[in-house]
Amino acid sequence: MLSVGTATARGFDVTTSRRVVLDVEGLRMRYGTRDVLRDVRFRAHHGEVLALLGPNGAGKTTTIEILEGFRMRSAGRVDVLGSDPAHGDERWRAGLGVVLQSWRDHGNWRVRELLAHLGTYYAPYSTDTVQRPWDTDELVEAVGLTAHAGSRIRTLSGGQRRRLDVAIGIVGRPELLFLDEPTAGFDPRARHEFHDLVHRLAHDHATTVLLTTHDLDEAGKLADRIVILAGGRIIADGTADELARQVAGEDEVRWTRDGERFTHTTTDSTGFVRGLFARHGTAIAELEVHRASLEDTYMALVRQEEAAR
Template sequence: MRYGTTDVLNGVNFTARPGEVVALLGPNGAGKTTTIEILEGFRMRSAGEVAVLGVDPAHGGEDWRARLGVVLQSWRDHGQWRIRELLGHLGEYYAPYSTDRITRPWPLDELIEVVGLTEHAHKKIARLSGGQRRRLDVAIGIVGRPELLFLDEPTAGFDPEARREFHDLVHRLADQETTILLTTHDLDEAEKLADRILILAGGTIIADGTADELARSMSTEAEVRWTVDGQRFVHSTHDATAFVRDLFREHDEAIGDLEVRRPSLEDVYMAMVRQFEAGQHEAAVREFSEVTA
């Protein structure tokens, strides 16, 4: 994707499989929104090849769009509708495209229950709390039971219980072979939900893998804490398993309060982005030096 003479995206390559939950992470300005909008068919790319459910999004028709679900960061309309009325109305739009698997709308009562709004089904939307409104946003995105669901910061405004319930819903959808592409700034959420994590920086994907694979690729050290005869020890190591095995071989039952703290996804993410940005800076300095030499 190019704006003027500036490449905003360059060489973004990945494939998402049926039923896979993929998290797209990256700092502000990395190109996440542009990537998602190209995949959704809302923005025309400058070059490259894209296939979403076997169709080029730039030429996707109504039948193709009916197979997608989109949950934006927020909706601010429909205030005078009641939850049940709105979801029932929106579900009717999918009926012409309904098949045994593709775009089979949720039964209305089940959909409302699944997003935790049963008690509020007859409320006007303008009277909902922020968390309840966010649940409705999710319901609108999945009303057509999409094959592919785009989630943009889906749990913003959720309390811990609502967040946990939403995570259960995501796993349920994935079990039904709904592919989910998730963008979030909550790295703990990404680690819990995603089968695979993509890190976008500088308009390109700099990492692609599970949280464990990304951690191993960075060779980030784990921290081991333990006590022996009341004395506390801390040690950092790349191979926590081997280190703990050696500890028990040496001290056996004298070891107490053993704890292994492995690097979190946030630790790995920050390390990768900083490493990438440092490399970009060094390349820019070299290019400037060559031009001015």
């Protein structure tokens, strides 16, 4: 597994002094004689956006359900907000926010009245450091639904309904937010606005976000760190740039000189291009440098895992 190693002590990452919000060690899930999760281990820090990627059947949904306390694990240690999810009480659950792929109830409610009503469930769980819930008008504005605050939910468009899904998930001002395919059905503008919202939640409100998505471009834009799950185990853990460097290793430089097309792979594309111009100067045309994208990295890692089985 590719990873950036860290150690924890009393809920803190000793290498960064950041609080560990989610810590998984040796997680295993077995159905009958088949392990769907094997020795899964990763963590997320306070205010971090972590993307969990993996092909269908990799074990992402099972992992998330265990972290949320909805499914019992077979073995391993899981610590979420300082507690074992298998024994989390109502106060612990008040610190979690969950945005599923879709909600299809509450159609007769109006946007603002539904959020105000849901907020009342969180009021008893305010702490010295977290005031729950969000102010309803602030929340409606934060998700871009101010113009529709008085609209019945059944009249909202798909993108507007998705924003409401997010508002429902964060109404209790969670410390840890689970987002499952959050921008499915969004147009480009709505997706951009939603990305801004996630960044504000993480960086301005110190909300830790665990994102699952099949949109690798979205993961690259949103995530501080990426964990890739395949075949029931973690095969990579790091930033997009770290994973690309460790997997690809080489950049591809393409150029034209005197009408002839050339391609060269190198671990130092900057130095190679500098030398290329030193030798040939203005004769170089149509220069391109291709660095491994997150999609390239993801596909390479998944292929390696499949080949090793």
